[in-house]
Amino acid sequence: MIRISTDSTSDLDYLYKEKNIAIMPICVVLDGNMYSDGVDIFPQDIYAHVEKTGHLPKTAARNTFDYKEFFTELTKDGDTIIHLAFSSGLSTCCNCAIEAAKEVGNVYVVDTKSLSSGCGLLVMKACDLLEQGKTAEEIVAELNECVDKVQASFIVATMEYLYKGGRCSKLSSIFATALRIMPSLYLKDGKIAVGKKYMGNILKNADKYVLDTLKKHNKYDKRRVFITYTEGTDERIVQKVEDVLKANSNFDEVLRTHAGATVTCHCGKGTIGILYIDEELPSSEE
Template sequence: MEKIALITDSACDIDMETLKENNIYLLPFRIIYKSEEFMDRIEISPQEVYNRLSTEIPSTSLPNIQLIEDTLTEIEDKGYTHVIAIMISSGLSGTYNSMRLMCENHPKLTCEIFDSKTLTMGEGSLVLSAAEMIQKGLSFNEIAEALPNLRNKVHVYFTLETLEYLRKGGRIGKVAGTIGDLLNIKPIIHVGDDGIYHSYAKARGKNQAMSKILSILKDYLDKVKCSVWILNGGAPEEGRKFMENVKGLNNIVNLFSGDIGPALGVHTGPGLIGLIIKEEE
């Protein structure tokens, strides 16, 4: 009889309580400062990372290889026969490849390493869907076959307070970033089907950016029922304000709020507002 373990990484932005409730194994990213290192969400919270950005911008690194090995060994020792691992987009991180290679050391486990091609609660929603399917008793093959279709129904958009952190990280040209800041341009970024960031739109000022994101959501809701996540990165008040604008919209099946973790946040800085949409049947 199949016994299926579910694994993800901390880029999924599922809170610790929900992970425990659903028996999901977490592989935390490493948040690395000059003098110290932390395991994401286990040893440092997203808010603590945002609070420290003004003094030092940390780097993020893949989950520890030994931790991946120990997790797989624990899973095997507990009698699991199958593993479904849903990872951050391979276009944004090497975590997917690391997991794939480590699973080769465990031939007794039948593993499905799934490239979510997204992150934050886009990835997280896929993990929670997989957990629900496991709880309902679906087979390993049924879950593995369902994931690509579910992935096509998940959409991630976000807007930034400043282009400074993207510029520091080498993700945009210095001149474009400087001019953008001077003109108060707020980009709206979309995670594409290829699993990398794409510029979706630009807005003059944060209010216009938030209106544009609301408009994106309404376009989806006009066509289909959706579950919606409103996430913030170091901007809880803006997140709450946007949540109020979303409440009461037709066709929202579930509405959630939460924090965007460092996997995305250290590259974008505080002031991030994210919209994650999952099309429902």
């Protein structure tokens, strides 16, 4: 039997259980203690820590030994594993998983070059292909062809977490806050880059972000789109994104999921994105 697994950064919420997807929790370091994303630490814990201390917790990759234990357990009954890994451009998770797979055997590792439900899109595609009766080799080949077609972007309500995480300067943060500038972030070559900037509050700009994204990435695979957002995001914003998305596209499925520890640590409360597979991604968001 073929089994699909992924890192907890895929942000698939209820779909993990529904699709029988095995999860490797990413580590979050808080006050010197190590926690497992989605097991014993959640976004609200991160918000509470930042509010109390003014400092962001750190995310930490699983090591080769952790992945070896994980894969050994999954393959003990003879199953073949296809593991969709968190971007190698953002973490050592993928490389550690590859090394562990070599030792365990019967494990394929795909570098998604993405995070959050950008990874999740490839996980769901793997599940689709599995249901179609594809072999492990066929599934992996199709996934690798799709990796660079994933459109993964978010709009960020505040620069606070980006500044605290070292992704922008204090001056940039102050300047952006004073002028009420909100950046969009996107994945390029497996790394986070800054895209178009919007002025005003996120409720005002949610529709612009959706329309800009659909215009730029308009050759989409209509199978599904994710609306992924951090805990605490105003429901009016989420609903507006969904309404504009449905009115201006024809996706078969529009799926909402909450962002886990990784996106929360980097972007903070009020972050929301739309993510889907596009056939022709441009080389730049600018």
